Amino acid sequence: MNSTEIIGFTAAILTTAAFLPQVYKTWKTRDVSSLSLPMLLMFFVGIVAWLIYGFLKDSPSMILANSITVVSAFLLIYFKITYGKK
Numbered sequence: 001m002n003s004t005e006i007i008g009f010t011a012a013i014l015t016t017a018a019f020l021p022q023v024y025k026t027w028k029t030r031d032v033s034s035l036s037l038p039m040l041l042m043f044f045v046g047i048v049a050w051l052i053y054g055f056l057k058d059s060p061s062m063i064l065a066n067s068i069t070v071v072s073a074f075l076l077i078y079f080k081i082t083y084g085k086k
Contacts, residue, residue: 005061012065016072023072030083037080044073 001009026032047069054062 005059008059008061009064012061016065016068019069019072023075026076026079026083030079032080032083035076035080037077037084040073040077040080044070044077047073 026035047066050062051066051070054066
């Protein structure tokens with residue numbers, strides 16, 4: 001692994017880990033009032049684009065981080081739609 005991928009994995013771990021507490025908190029509290037659906041949708045599409053880019057660049061760090069973040073963003077969208085109906 002080269003130094004570029006080490007930097008990429010470091011960034012991937014930090015940015016992906018930073019997003020997970022929001023997913024956990026939303027899942028536990030079911031409070032989605034502060035989440036913006038348009039922002040979540042734009043974020044999701046952006047992360048999917050980064051994931052595709054990671055595959056095209058053959059970057060394991062981008063693929064790993066964005067795969068996890070796609071799932072996390074999808075969960076927040078699901079929570080927003082499901083829990084927002086109360």
